[in-house]
Amino acid sequence: MASSSPTIGLCLITMWLGWRLRLIIQYSQEFRRKRVTVVEYPSWLGRFVSRVRYLFKCPGILLQCYDSEYPIALPTPGPYFIHVSSKTHIEELSQAPEDTLSLHAFSKDLLQAKYTMDGIEFDDNMSENGAVHSRVLGVLLKIHLDDLQPSLRATISAATAQCLDAGSHLAHDWTEVNSFDFATRIVTHANAVVFFGAQLASDPAFIDVAMRYPNDLFLTAELLRFLPQSIRPYAARALKRSFSTPETLVAYLMPLVERRLEETHTGGGQQHRDLVQFFIDSSRRKGVWSAHRIVQVILGVWFASVHQPALTLVSILDDLHAQPEASRIIRDEISTMTDEHNVPVHVDQLPLLDSFLKESARLHPSDSITARRKAIKPFTFSDGTRLEKNDVVCISLEALMKDQRHYAHSQFFDAYRHMNTDSMTSQSRFSEPSQNFPLWGLGRHACPGRHYASRLLKLIVAHLISEYDIEMAGEGERQSRFFSWRTSILPSSACRIRIRKKAVSPGAN
Numbered sequence: 001m002a003s004s005s006p007t008i009g010l011c012l013i014t015m016w017l018g019w020r021l022r023l024i025i026q027y028s029q030e031f032r033r034k035r036v037t038v039v040e041y042p043s044w045l046g047r048f049v050s051r052v053r054y055l056f057k058c059p060g061i062l063l064q065c066y067d068s069e070y071p072i073a074l075p076t077p078g079p080y081f082i083h084v085s086s087k088t089h090i091e092e093l094s095q096a097p098e099d100t101l102s103l104h105a106f107s108k109d110l111l112q113a114k115y116t117m118d119g120i121e122f123d124d125n126m127s128e129n130g131a132v133h134s135r136v137l138g139v140l141l142k143i144h145l146d147d148l149q150p151s152l153r154a155t156i157s158a159a160t161a162q163c164l165d166a167g168s169h170l171a172h173d174w175t176e177v178n179s180f181d182f183a184t185r186i187v188t189h190a191n192a193v194v195f196f197g198a199q200l201a202s203d204p205a206f207i208d209v210a211m212r213y214p215n216d217l218f219l220t221a222e223l224l225r226f227l228p229q230s231i232r233p234y235a236a237r238a239l240k241r242s243f244s245t246p247e248t249l250v251a252y253l254m255p256l257v258e259r260r261l262e263e264t265h266t267g268g269g270q271q272h273r274d275l276v277q278f279f280i281d282s283s284r285r286k287g288v289w290s291a292h293r294i295v296q297v298i299l300g301v302w303f304a305s306v307h308q309p310a311l312t313l314v315s316i317l318d319d320l321h322a323q324p325e326a327s328r329i330i331r332d333e334i335s336t337m338t339d340e341h342n343v344p345v346h347v348d349q350l351p352l353l354d355s356f357l358k359e360s361a362r363l364h365p366s367d368s369i370t371a372r373r374k375a376i377k378p379f380t381f382s383d384g385t386r387l388e389k390n391d392v393v394c395i396s397l398e399a400l401m402k403d404q405r406h407y408a409h410s411q412f413f414d415a416y417r418h419m420n421t422d423s424m425t426s427q428s429r430f431s432e433p434s435q436n437f438p439l440w441g442l443g444r445h446a447c448p449g450r451h452y453a454s455r456l457l458k459l460i461v462a463h464l465i466s467e468y469d470i471e472m473a474g475e476g477e478r479q480s481r482f483f484s485w486r487t488s489i490l491p492s493s494a495c496r497i498r499i500r501k502k503a504v505s506p507g508a509n
């Protein structure tokens with residue numbers, strides 16, 4: 001009996017390896033694309049190694065092999081990813097119809113949504129959901145940002161103080177925290193107010209679940225993607241025991257959404273200004289979504305809304321420390337800049353703060369690629385470059401934003417780069433997607449949450465920089481504090497900051 005478990009384990013591993021090898025052989029035989037450079041080692045073993053290497057080294061490989069004209073293809077443990085970077089390819093990719101190059105078909109594979117978002121069934125051509133997202137995030141949330149700002153400020157302030165209470169206390173009032181945990185906690189608290197309103201956002205048990213959900217989703221999806229389709233439902237059921245936050249989150253959200261739907265139908269209750277209400281109001285135009293459907297969609301948006309801003313904030317804090325002079329001037333800008341009527345300037349109208357955030361994201365994005373699309377059917381670019389069904393195509397984000405052709409002295413951190421320094425006004429804004437700055441994607445899918453993300457990051461940075469002294473804990477190159485997994489560039493556990501309340505606070509606007 002004692003020897004049976006290792007034998008079963010060995011059989012399962014051998015079966016899994018055989019299955020992966022069969023897929024690799026299948027993909028490699030299929031992969032012949034006109035005008036695309038394939039970056040992989042020759043031979044079967046080489047191809048296997050190339051795929052494993054992709055998991056740990058993708059951002060570095062893309063920087064090394066970047067070509068501003070010709071697409072490059074990298075083998076991944078799944079399909080080949082074809083990375084484009086020329087103006088024409090980028091334009092054609094972002095304008096391709098959803099039923100040919102689909103973001104949602106890609107996201108469905110990436111996030112294993114059926115298992116991680118309470119059984120949501122994505123259609124590859126999700127124009128209906130897309131329209132509701134755009135209205136809720138890109139229109140209603142954007143319009144209400146100024147109204148939400150006071151509660152966001154108060155929440156950021158309280159969440160920061162709470163994180164510091166829980167951190168490791170050092171001499172001279174310093175507290176040390178893990179940068180990513182710190183950023184995730186503040187973003188989670190702020191988002192919870194905006195998504196679900198003050199009542200649920202003030203429940204610590206809910207915040208704990210909401211904060212853990214993106215991590216559980218990410219790990220579950222990663223594990224499932226390594227398994228054959230046929231056994232994913234069983235594996236997902238087994239994984240639920242270890243990663244239970246999706247179910248718990250649904251248990252919190254269903255009563256809230258049901259109550260709101262009821263209030264909306266009867267016309268009773270108070271007026272709510274949060275995303276749950278915006279989703280209810282916007283989906284009514286599409287024939288009233290059920291509470292369950294609204295919760296499923298909110299789970300997807302919640303993942304996007306926590307993970308990316310938290311990663312972006314970690315890099316901003318890192319860069320503020322590396323650029324002390326710019327950091328000092330931003331602090332002055334926040335505390336002293338007034339308009340012609342001597343009224344403090346709105347946090348969204350501070351040109352150096354905006355430029356700094358954009359420069360930080362340009363040099364240190366949290367992902368090396370953007371605008372991913374899965375080919376639902378074959379697609380041919382105007383120069384003849386061809387994609388076959390199931391290929392994934394995307395833009396080489398990091399390499400493109402470090403290309404000398406787009407940015408002079410592109411490796412140099414220039415806090416003023418995105419400003420007109422004569423008039424000291426913004427030249428191009430952080431929240432604007434463009435061909436040279438596709439951080440938010442491009443075209444009809446460009447991130448609808450970008451105005452909120454930009455405002456949130458500015459409010460957090462303004463609060464931290466005005467009220468706290470911040471230092472990196474431990475020195476060393478940036479590279480030693482970050483690692484990559486697939487295309488993501490992630491902070492390691494060595495990414496820690498020391499933080500303490502300023503002796504005299506200049507006070508933010």
Ligand code: HEM
Nearest residue numbers: 304305308309312371372439440441442445446447449453
């Ligand atoms: C720094 C923070 C963020 C970054 C860098 C970012 C980046 C992106 C990117 C690259 C895409 C894909 C665009 C494409 O493929 O063309 C995207 C899509 C999306 N993002 Fe963001 N995002 C951020 C924050 C947010 C926030 C805060 C929210 C919600 C409040 C959000 C909601 C979404 C949604 C719903 C989509 C899917 C859009 C669609 O289906 O058409 N994002 N984001």
